[in-house]
Amino acid sequence: MKELELSPAQKHEIQKGRDGLARILAASDAEIHDRRFLLDCVCQIGIAYQDWQALSPFTRFINSTSYGIVQIPTELVDYLMIAGKFRPETVAEVGVFHGGTAYISAAYFYRLNKNLRYTLIDICDSLFDYDYLSSVLPLDLQIPKTSGDFIGRHFDLAFIDADHGYDGSRIDWLNVGRHAGVAAFHDIDGAEYDGLNGGIRRTWNELKLEYRMDRPIIEVSHHPSWMGIGMIFNDRAVSTGF
Template sequence: MNGDIEKAMLVVRRILSSSDTEFHSRSFILDQVRQYGLFFSGWSLLSKFVEWQNCSQFGLLQYPTEFADFAMEVAKLNIDDAIEIGVYYGASSFFLAAMLQRANKKSTYHMVDIADRIPAINEFKSLLNLEVHIPATSDDFKGKEFDFVFIDADHSYEATLRDYLNLGQFAKKAVAFHDICGHEYDHLSGGTVRFWKDFRDSNATEMRIVQFTHSPTEWMGIGLGVKEV
């Protein structure tokens, strides 16, 4: 895992020191995703990105082109403070935190999870403005306001709704959800797919709704609601 972490830290440094031209270039950001690396898996829907996979479980647990476009979109919002519910090993969090901090040096990224699985947190803290809250859930932040809220924890419908009611609805600029096409969670009262459809239908007149769905078969996906203030 150490080699994958060192590689990720190099990418974080590269993003933070990138020129404006580089930072606003999709090809540059997507190349950083490639160099950062994906979570090692045998998932067939990621077969075209097999050479992007790391040798360990430290890596982006994301569909790479979705995540690159999503990170670039959120970085445009000049985020002062962000919170992610459900960070697993923290790989996606570190990448997104780097993007937000490159856009706004004051940006602070709060990482929330029920279990401590994050490797090399002190090394990443030396580069990024991170606050780690473990063990914790959205219940511990109920009603608090952050510029940006990213929900990627328990994928049952009820838990996603709870995270949204606790935190997401109070986001000052934007709220996002992972696995909006994750039909593997449909047995959990409709899971994240059902929640996203409800959210999108209820908020389309109040927010700019953006969907990042690149998989050839419905899978993963990131949904973003941006408040036009």
């Protein structure tokens, strides 16, 4: 990994992130299943700086740099707690950007399953603090690569958050999502991507129609037209305790 020259603000927020991740890793059995505890850790790590009005309820948790999650914190926490019920051992995140979601997810799932291997897939390296965090989290760096490099490979959980156009997100599903125990998509309510041949919303809505009779489908949606996380559970995942 390349070393980036960090500003004082970035150093401060990276340390804050390390502290929040350490809390997750050191959580008691009661804490790791406590939504309020996990949400507090996520908010401590913080949201990457954005001026999006829909984040106004979380203004006090927005960082001054691009370090942090690009998520609605409550959606991320609810997704993690649902997926965590299955204690995934192999996880792929397609589209990791600066790593905010990947690091939190890896810490949470690692606390639940010490055999975890968390694969980070992206076409370019924009990660913060990878050298340190790879020493405390079971990360498998696969950059620069795409979902096509893993076509047909089974992961217990695949989190897809890369190309938000219809064709790109559908291809990520075909490459890894449909082969995963649980397939999750970010931005299923992202109306801003509709101009990309229907965007991720079109992909998600088509998959819901296609699989609703065969597989449980869950939407974690805290805004009517923005972000959102959708989850499709395949037969193996269902048989292990959905």
